Amino acid sequence: MDINNLWSLRLGFSTVEADKIKDLGFSKYLKRSLRAHTEVREPQFISNSPQTLSELKEHKKGKTRKELNKELAMTAIQWRSWLVQQCYESKNPIQEKLNLFWQNHFVVTYQKVKMPYWIYQHYQTINDYSLGNYKELVKQVIQTNAMIKYLDNSKNVRGNLNENLARELLELFTLGEGHYTEDDIKNTAKSLAGLNHGKDHAQYRKHQEDNSSKTIFGETGNFKLDQVIDLIFKQPNTTYFITRKVLKWFIYDNPPEALVQEYGDILRQNHFELKPFFEILFTKEYTKQTAGSQIKDPLTFTIQLLKGVQINNPNYTFMALFLMTQSMDLYNQPNVKGWIGGKDWLTSQIYIHRQQLVDFVLYEKNSPMARRLVNRVKKIDGTDVVFTPQLEFNKQANTQEIILDLTNKMVFEVDDNMQLELDNILLYDFNAQASNANQSVLNVYRYLARSAEFQII
Amino acid sequence: MDRRLFLRLLASATSGAVIMPTALSASTARKKGGIHNDNKIIFIQLNGGNDGLNTFIPYENPLYYQHRKTIAIPKQELINPSGGIAFHPALESLANISQNGDLSLIQNVGYPNPNRSHFRSREIWQTASDSNQYLNYGWLGRYLDHQYGDQGISGINIDKTENLALKSEQINNITIKDLTRLDKSMQGGNKLVLSDNPQLDFVRKIAYASTEGSKEISQAIKKSRYTTGDYPSTALGYNLKWISKLVKSSLETEVFYTSIGGFDTHRNQLPAHQKKLHEVNDAVYALYEDLKRDGFIENTTIVLFSEFGRRVKENGSGTDHGTAGPIVVIGGNNRGEIIGENPNLSDLDHGDLKYQIDFRSVYASILKDKLDFDPTLLGIQQNPLKGLF
Numbered sequence: 001m002d003i004n005n006l007w008s009l010r011l012g013f014s015t016v017e018a019d020k021i022k023d024l025g026f027s028k029y030l031k032r033s034l035r036a037h038t039e040v041r042e043p044q045f046i047s048n049s050p051q052t053l054s055e056l057k058e059h060k061k062g063k064t065r066k067e068l069n070k071e072l073a074m075t076a077i078q079w080r081s082w083l084v085q086q087c088y089e090s091k092n093p094i095q096e097k098l099n100l101f102w103q104n105h106f107v108v109t110y111q112k113v114k115m116p117y118w119i120y121q122h123y124q125t126i127n128d129y130s131l132g133n134y135k136e137l138v139k140q141v142i143q144t145n146a147m148i149k150y151l152d153n154s155k156n157v158r159g160n161l162n163e164n165l166a167r168e169l170l171e172l173f174t175l176g177e178g179h180y181t182e183d184d185i186k187n188t189a190k191s192l193a194g195l196n197h198g199k200d201h202a203q204y205r206k207h208q209e210d211n212s213s214k215t216i217f218g219e220t221g222n223f224k225l226d227q228v229i230d231l232i233f234k235q236p237n238t239t240y241f242i243t244r245k246v247l248k249w250f251i252y253d254n255p256p257e258a259l260v261q262e263y264g265d266i267l268r269q270n271h272f273e274l275k276p277f278f279e280i281l282f283t284k285e286y287t288k289q290t291a292g293s294q295i296k297d298p299l300t301f302t303i304q305l306l307k308g309v310q311i312n313n314p315n316y317t318f319m320a321l322f323l324m325t326q327s328m329d330l331y332n333q334p335n336v337k338g339w340i341g342g343k344d345w346l347t348s349q350i351y352i353h354r355q356q357l358v359d360f361v362l363y364e365k366n367s368p369m370a371r372r373l374v375n376r377v378k379k380i381d382g383t384d385v386v387f388t389p390q391l392e393f394n395k396q397a398n399t400q401e402i403i404l405d406l407t408n409k410m411v412f413e414v415d416d417n418m419q420l421e422l423d424n425i426l427l428y429d430f431n432a433q434a435s436n437a438n439q440s441v442l443n444v445y446r447y448l449a450r451s452a453e454f455q456i457i
Numbered sequence: 458m459d460r461r462l463f464l465r466l467l468a469s470a471t472s473g474a475v476i477m478p479t480a481l482s483a484s485t486a487r488k489k490g491g492i493h494n495d496n497k498i499i500f501i502q503l504n505g506g507n508d509g510l511n512t513f514i515p516y517e518n519p520l521y522y523q524h525r526k527t528i529a530i531p532k533q534e535l536i537n538p539s540g541g542i543a544f545h546p547a548l549e550s551l552a553n554i555s556q557n558g559d560l561s562l563i564q565n566v567g568y569p570n571p572n573r574s575h576f577r578s579r580e581i582w583q584t585a586s587d588s589n590q591y592l593n594y595g596w597l598g599r600y601l602d603h604q605y606g607d608q609g610i611s612g613i614n615i616d617k618t619e620n621l622a623l624k625s626e627q628i629n630n631i632t633i634k635d636l637t638r639l640d641k642s643m644q645g646g647n648k649l650v651l652s653d654n655p656q657l658d659f660v661r662k663i664a665y666a667s668t669e670g671s672k673e674i675s676q677a678i679k680k681s682r683y684t685t686g687d688y689p690s691t692a693l694g695y696n697l698k699w700i701s702k703l704v705k706s707s708l709e710t711e712v713f714y715t716s717i718g719g720f721d722t723h724r725n726q727l728p729a730h731q732k733k734l735h736e737v738n739d740a741v742y743a744l745y746e747d748l749k750r751d752g753f754i755e756n757t758t759i760v761l762f763s764e765f766g767r768r769v770k771e772n773g774s775g776t777d778h779g780t781a782g783p784i785v786v787i788g789g790n791n792r793g794e795i796i797g798e799n800p801n802l803s804d805l806d807h808g809d810l811k812y813q814i815d816f817r818s819v820y821a822s823i824l825k826d827k828l829d830f831d832p833t834l835l836g837i838q839q840n841p842l843k844g845l846f
Contacts, residue, residue, distance in 0.1 A: 160772060167778075292656060293656065294656065295656055334618065334718075335576070347631070347663070348670075349635065355644055452664060456660065
C-alpha cells in the first residue's frame, strides 16, 4: 500500500485524501487538517426536539407512550444516518475520526439518554473541544446533560450517593483501572452529588450538593467537579491512559508501551493541549513502517468500499443499519467502555457480512443480510437502496499496472498467493479497452475487498 | 515455468505454512491426550450485575426488608421457600427444576478484594484471575487451548460479540450470532496459509474456521435425529434453542456460551428485574425440558452467573454495584442442593456482601468433576467446591 493511501485511511475513512497528502507533503497536510475546524450545523430533524426536561414534559402531553417511542426510534435512526453522512462527506475527515474517537471514549448512548437534543449537544461539545485542551474537554463533556443522564448522576445526591459517574470518570475517562482507590471514588461521588440536569449543561442543585470535606488522591477540601478533574490530571497515568487509546484508535491494535510513555509524556509537557500532541504523534509515526497493524473498523471498511467505486450519494440509513450488524452501532455502544476495537471488530459472522456487503454493492447480489437491511430502509424512509459502482482505471494501462493501482489503495501487502490469484482474475492479456473491461476490473476489486488483507490497515 | 512464478512458489512454500485441512473443523474436534466423556457445559452470563438478593430472597432476615423499603419482594409473593431462602416469583419454572432435584444454588460467590466495575469484574470472572491480576485469555479459552490446540471447533459462543471467557491463543472456538445465516463459501476459507503478521493470521483463521466449522455444524444439525422443543421468542430463547440443537448433534463441541444483558438496575429496578428474570426463567426451562426429554440433561451442565451482585441497601428505586452473588447450576447430575449459607446482611464490607465461596472453586469443580481436567493447569489454585456434583 502506498504510504499516502495508508495515512489517508489512518486519519480518515478512505484513501481519497491521499492525493492531497502527496501534493502538500504530510506535515503541511496534517497542520492544515488539525487547524481546519468546522462548526457543527444543527441537523433539521432535531429542531423540534425538546431541549430541557420541562420542554420534554410539554412535548409528551397528549401523546401515547407508543407514539413517543416510535418518534424516538425514528430520530435515533436519523441521527445515526446523519453521523455516517458527516463522516462520508467531510472535507476534513480527521475531524470526524477524532469526534468518533472521543464519542467512543466519553460514551453516552441514545438508548439510555432518550433526549435527541442532549445527544446532539454531546456531539457538539466534542466537536468544539476535540482539538483543544484534554482537561477542558473532560470538564465540558462531564457536564453535558447526556452524560449526567447516561451515568445516573441525577440520582447522585447528598446522603444517597450513586457512584456510577464518579467511577467511570476515574476508571474509563481519565485514569484507568488500578490507579485510584475505592475511597477516591466514594469521595469523587460526593463531589459530584447534586450535579444535575440544567438548561444547556449540568448544574449543581444547592439542596442536593454535598459540601462536606472530601479527600481525593490524598488532598482534602470541599472539592467540586472542576477541582476533582484538576486533581485527576495531576496523576501521572492520565496522559498514558488516553495515549494508549489514541494509538489504538489510529494506528496499532497492540501499541508498544514505549510509545505510550513517549507520547504520554509529550501530552503532559504540552499541558494537555491536543493539537501539538497529535501533530507530534502522527508526524513521528508517519516515518515508520506501520502498515498491517490494525484491524479495520466497520465504518472505515464501509466508507472505503463505497468511495473506492465512486459512490457519491449512498443511502446513509442503509449504512447506519449495516454498522449495527457489524457491532458498531453509532452512539449506541454495548456499554460504557465503548467499542474495544482490534480483534473485537471481527468475528466469523461479521466477516461474512462484510463479504456479503461487497457483493451487494458491486453486483446487487442479495443475501439474507442485505435483504433484511434493504427492507428495513424501505420501511423507515420509503427509499430503495441502489448502488451504482463505477471503477475508474487507466484505459492505456496494462494488467500489472491496473492491479498495482488497486492493491496500492486497498491492501497493506500482497503476498505470493494473492499475486497468483490476482493474476488469475485479470489475465496478462487483458484488454483495458474491451467492452467488458469494467466488469473484469470490478472482479479484482471484489476479490481485494473480500480478502483478509482488506480487513486490516 | 515462468521464473518469477517459480520463485514466488518457492517463497510461499518456505515462508508460509499450510495447515492440514482437518484442523479447525468441528466434528473432528479432539482432545490432545484426554478421553472424551461426553460431558457438555453451557454458560449463560447475566450481564450488568444481577441482584442476587432479589433473585433468591432471604425473606426471614428483617434486615432485607429494612434495607430495601422500595424494592423488597413482599413475603407473600415469594415461591419455593426453603431454609430461609425463597425464589423470586418470576422464577417459577426454575423452582420446578429445583423441586426435581436438578438445580443447585451456590450462595455468596465472589472473590477477595472485589472490583465493582462491570468490565473489570467481568474480566476477573471470565479469565479466572485474581482481583489485581490481568490475564489475556479466558479461562475456557485456556482450557480449549490445552485440550484441543487448534484441532477443532470445541467451543461455540452464540452472541453478537466475542466473549473473553472463550478468548484463546489458538482459534478453537467461534462466535456466531445466527446459525441460520452461515455462509459456506467465505473467500479465503478453503485453505489456510499463515504469514508473519498476527493480525492477518487472525482474519485468515476466522475465514477458515468459519467455513469449515459451519459446514460441519449445518451437516450435524441436519443429520441430527432429535427434534427441538418449544422456546420462548426472546433473544435468549433463540440462542438456547440453537445450543440445544448443537448439544444433541454429533458435534464434539464441549463448551457453549451465551449471554443476556439488562441486569444493571441502578433505577426502576422492580419491573426491569422482574422482566429479565422472566426471560431467563422461560428460556432456561425450555432448554432444561428439551435436554431432559431426549436424555441429555445428565451430561449437560448449565451454569448461570453474573459479574457481581448488588449493594444491600437500595439507592431509591434501584441498587448500585455490589460484590458477591449466587451461581445457579442446572443438570449435569448435580446434587440439587443449596450450597453455602444465606447471605449475611449484618456483616458487610462497604455496604456489600462478603463473599464466602470463590467462583474459581466452582470452575474447578466443573473442570475436575465434569471435564476430567486438572484446574491447576489453568492457574486455578482453589480447591474444587464440594457438594456440587
